[in-house]
Amino acid sequence: xxxxxxxxxxxxxxxxxxxxxxxxxxxxxGLVGVEVARMETVGDDxxxxxxxxxxxxxxxxxxVVTGGLGPTHDDVTREAVxxxxxxxxxxxxxxxxxxxxxxVERRRALPETNRKLAEISEGFEPILNPKGTxxxxxxxxxxxxxxxxxxxxxxxxxxxxxxxxEHVLPRLAEMSERVVLHKTLLTVGQGESSLAEHLGDLPExxxxxxxxxxxxxxxxxxLRVSARGDDRAAAQAGLDRAVxxxxxxxxxxxxxxxxxxxxxxxGDMLVERGLTIAVAESCxxxxxASRITRVPGSSRYFLGGVVAYDNRVKIRQLGxxxxxxxxxxxxxxxxxxxxxxxxxxxxxxDIAVATTGIAGPDGGTPEKPVGTVWLxxxxxxxxxxxxxxxxxxxxxxIRLSTTAALNLVRRQLLRQN
Amino acid sequence: xxxxxxxxxxxxxxxxxxxxxxxxxxxxxGLVGVEVARMETVGDDxxxxxxxxxxxxxxxxxxVVTGGLGPTHDDVTREAVxxxxxxxxxxxxxxxxxxxxxxVERRRALPETNRKLAEISEGFEPILNPKGTxxxxxxxxxxxxxxxxxxxxxxxxxxxxxxxxEHVLPRLAEMSERVVLHKTLLTVGQGESSLAEHLGDLPExxxxxxxxxxxxxxxxxxLRVSARGDDRAAAQAGLDRAVxxxxxxxxxxxxxxxxxxxxxxxGDMLVERGLTIAVAESCxxxxxASRITRVPGSSRYFLGGVVAYDNRVKIRQLGxxxxxxxxxxxxxxxxxxxxxxxxxxxxxxDIAVATTGIAGPDGGTPEKPVGTVWLxxxxxxxxxxxxxxxxxxxxxxIRLSTTAALNLVRRQLLRQN
Numbered sequence: 001x002x003x004x005x006x007x008x009x010x011x012x013x014x015x016x017x018x019x020x021x022x023x024x025x026x027x028x029x030g031l032v033g034v035e036v037a038r039m040e041t042v043g044d045d046x047x048x049x050x051x052x053x054x055x056x057x058x059x060x061x062x063x064v065v066t067g068g069l070g071p072t073h074d075d076v077t078r079e080a081v082x083x084x085x086x087x088x089x090x091x092x093x094x095x096x097x098x099x100x101x102x103x104v105e106r107r108r109a110l111p112e113t114n115r116k117l118a119e120i121s122e123g124f125e126p127i128l129n130p131k132g133t134x135x136x137x138x139x140x141x142x143x144x145x146x147x148x149x150x151x152x153x154x155x156x157x158x159x160x161x162x163x164x165x166e167h168v169l170p171r172l173a174e175m176s177e178r179v180v181l182h183k184t185l186l187t188v189g190q191g192e193s194s195l196a197e198h199l200g201d202l203p204e205x206x207x208x209x210x211x212x213x214x215x216x217x218x219x220x221x222x223l224r225v226s227a228r229g230d231d232r233a234a235a236q237a238g239l240d241r242a243v244x245x246x247x248x249x250x251x252x253x254x255x256x257x258x259x260x261x262x263x264x265x266x267g268d269m270l271v272e273r274g275l276t277i278a279v280a281e282s283c284x285x286x287x288x289a290s291r292i293t294r295v296p297g298s299s300r301y302f303l304g305g306v307v308a309y310d311n312r313v314k315i316r317q318l319g320x321x322x323x324x325x326x327x328x329x330x331x332x333x334x335x336x337x338x339x340x341x342x343x344x345x346x347x348x349x350d351i352a353v354a355t356t357g358i359a360g361p362d363g364g365t366p367e368k369p370v371g372t373v374w375l376x377x378x379x380x381x382x383x384x385x386x387x388x389x390x391x392x393x394x395x396x397x398i399r400l401s402t403t404a405a406l407n408l409v410r411r412q413l414l415r416q417n
Numbered sequence: 418x419x420x421x422x423x424x425x426x427x428x429x430x431x432x433x434x435x436x437x438x439x440x441x442x443x444x445x446x447g448l449v450g451v452e453v454a455r456m457e458t459v460g461d462d463x464x465x466x467x468x469x470x471x472x473x474x475x476x477x478x479x480x481v482v483t484g485g486l487g488p489t490h491d492d493v494t495r496e497a498v499x500x501x502x503x504x505x506x507x508x509x510x511x512x513x514x515x516x517x518x519x520x521v522e523r524r525r526a527l528p529e530t531n532r533k534l535a536e537i538s539e540g541f542e543p544i545l546n547p548k549g550t551x552x553x554x555x556x557x558x559x560x561x562x563x564x565x566x567x568x569x570x571x572x573x574x575x576x577x578x579x580x581x582x583e584h585v586l587p588r589l590a591e592m593s594e595r596v597v598l599h600k601t602l603l604t605v606g607q608g609e610s611s612l613a614e615h616l617g618d619l620p621e622x623x624x625x626x627x628x629x630x631x632x633x634x635x636x637x638x639x640l641r642v643s644a645r646g647d648d649r650a651a652a653q654a655g656l657d658r659a660v661x662x663x664x665x666x667x668x669x670x671x672x673x674x675x676x677x678x679x680x681x682x683x684g685d686m687l688v689e690r691g692l693t694i695a696v697a698e699s700c701x702x703x704x705x706a707s708r709i710t711r712v713p714g715s716s717r718y719f720l721g722g723v724v725a726y727d728n729r730v731k732i733r734q735l736g737x738x739x740x741x742x743x744x745x746x747x748x749x750x751x752x753x754x755x756x757x758x759x760x761x762x763x764x765x766x767d768i769a770v771a772t773t774g775i776a777g778p779d780g781g782t783p784e785k786p787v788g789t790v791w792l793x794x795x796x797x798x799x800x801x802x803x804x805x806x807x808x809x810x811x812x813x814x815i816r817l818s819t820t821a822a823l824n825l826v827r828r829q830l831l832r833q834n
Contacts, residue, residue, distance in 0.1 A: 012440070012456070014443050015440040016632060019439065023429070023436065027432025041439070285710025286696075286705070286722060289706075293702025293724075294702075297779070299727070303727040304730035307723070310716070317723070317763065347729075361713050
């Protein structure tokens with residue numbers, strides 16, 4: 001099955017918002033075996049939308065439309081879809097009852113304009129919106145012996161995704177003659193090209209129907225294994241073989257699966273072991289603490305930290321000696337070890353991690369160029385430092401050092417297991 | 418002039434990357450008076466690209482294509498553009514010389530495949546790429562008495578933007594019969610709808626050709642004033658009048674213009690006044706420090722901070738008393754004032770700001786529901802606290818409290834002027 005994704009909205013054409021809906025749809029349609037052939041965006045205009053639907057069916061069996069399903073006068077997708085299929089809009093009392101139910105639940109008055117939300121193209125099926133009042137629509141027709149399908153969704157990303165996940169994707173997956181299975185492994189500590197070189201072509205496991213995609217982020221590379229085939233058991237076996245091979249080859253470079261985060265995985269490890277952590281940050285400027293505290297419930301293991309930007313703070317709050325700062329400089333293994341040890345003692349934590357470095361754009365020297373970063377680790381038994389050489393870009397250096405600091409603690413905990 | 422934006426790349430269709438190029442192009446074409454009628458995305462396929470260019474000219478005078486201009490075998494935009502215009506590709510030695518110059522500068526060997534980078538559609542004009550080797554292309558033809566223009570750009574965002582900014586946008590602005598001027602004012606501390614209500618319709622300044630757009634972010638709303646007309650002096654006068662009116666109506670809610678950031682503006686104010694700052698963070702978990710240190714050169718005024726997630730850190734590092742914690746609770750005006758005062762004393766800063774609150778999703782009570790946040794301020798003369806009631810979402814609460822903490826200091830410095 002081939003699809004066109006049609007996004008409706010003036011705010012996308014003028015660049016006020018980035019079309020992240022289309023990317024999400026592209027990824028998730030692909031995951032159920034639907035190939036996206038084209039994406040298109042048009043404004044809130046009946047004729048433009050209706051013509052775009054027509055163009056969609058020239059190359060695709062399925063057109064997925066998002067946006068313009070709300071109750072206001074510039075929401076015209078409903079009319080455009082009806083026009084394109086040549087059917088009238090019909091008010092459906094049971095859909096209206098559903099809309100009213102949501103308004104009552106939210107204790108809000110129902111504006112008269114919301115009547116529009118219950119007008120459905122004749123012959124179309126409403127699809128329940130678990131997160132809002134604008135119901136989705138599913139329409140089908142036969143043209144020249146082929147079935148053309150259209151799915152119409154609201155533009156609010158949470159609502160669009162909920163309808164897709166709960167209703168549309170399962171249905172498309174069932175319709176697909178082929179089984180498509182996926183598993184994503186999350187890796188840290190090695191770049192995309194270096195990982196690819198390390199893994200090689202993997203001809204033993206990447207056999208017909210089994211493929212591997214590298215999805216790089218900042219310091220984290222997601223490896224998505226997909227297995228396609230006519231037989232579910234065979235596809236599952238192919239997927240399992242490839243995943244097992246990656247796990248063997250990559251070991252603890254893999255920190256989790258699917259939607260896990262590095263800070264979440266680290267948090268779970270600390271909770272399991274009953275350990276607390278503290279941080280001392282210079283070049284990362286608070287961003288290690290900020291990543292750790294993104295995780296709900298991080299107060300169970302995160303005591304706090306010291307952002308020691310100025311050397312006086314390194315001396316007074318962390319007990320780094322002036323002699324060490326003078327002898328080795330603030331960006332050194334000696335100082336980062338003292339920072340880790342200092343914050344661990346001051347805050348009474350089981351484990352501490354520290355950062356110091358030259359984030360840039362200025363401050364580099366020939367011996368310590370921009371991108372030089374030291375990470376320090378301390379617990380009751382061990383204190384050590386690791387040197388990294390990153391990029392010339394301040395924002396990238398901060399992001400990569402933060403990820404590396406979290407990973408340093410994760411790997412240390414794994415070794416102690 | 419109407420335009421179609423055509424993005425080329427399989428990686429967009431499968432949702433591996435979000436099409437931020439199209440949004441950037443939509444915004445910047447609009448700013449020079451070009452209306453974007455449609456956006457389309459197709460894969461790396463000569464026929465698909467060439468057909469999409471044809472569709473573009475059905476509704477537009479200008480087609481802007483990005484992506485697929487590189488040297489590898491899946492980069493086929495060059496061939497597709499030539500096919501669509503019915504002209505051959507011709508090797509241009511002067512373009513090759515430019516490509517070679519960049520390789521020499523980067524001290525890299527020139528792979529044979531890069532010869533392709535100097536193949537230009539007959540009659541097209543190469544546009545210099547200031548950031549890379551894939552040159553842009555400008556083509557024109559007359560069809561039925563109308564001029565059709567095509568601009569072809571690499572997909573790497575930095576290169577695409579550089580070519581647009583330096584060469585394409587100035588040329589399009591010149592071609593446009595109408596003058597289009599813009600100014601963006603950045604506001605903080607009030608939401609979009611509340612700002613809109615405060616400002617009203619502004620009929621005295623939003624006259625024909627002068628318009629106002631609200632562009633909301635997290636805690637920050639950008640107000641973009643645009644003035645369009647045939648006469649530059651009249652458009653400039655209209656723009657100036659509207660900007661002056663907004664400045665009068667909004668006062669110090671406006672913190673800067675165009676691409677300024679709140680943390681950058683605050684940094685400039687601190688440098689001007691020769692003041693240093695420290696932070697004490699509980700609910701924001703390091704994100705105030707992290708925002709401040711995003712600014713290059715922030716070490717001139719930022720001494721550091723204490724992330725006091727655990728109450729013991731509030732007591733030991735910040736000198737908050739156990740009695741106060743017990744009597745008022747950690748989320749209270751009394752405690753946040755002590756935190757601000759405590760970090761100011763401990764780090765020896767001129768100014769300190771502190772945060773404490775219930776970010777969520779858990780930890781709320783009827784008196785202090787999720788989203789309750791206290792901000793504290795301290796300098797040599799003043800110590801005070803401010804209470805905010807934010808949302809139920811952890812990430813939003815952290816972001817909004819961080820912006821509010823930076824703005825608290827900015828407003829205090831303004832008052833002292």
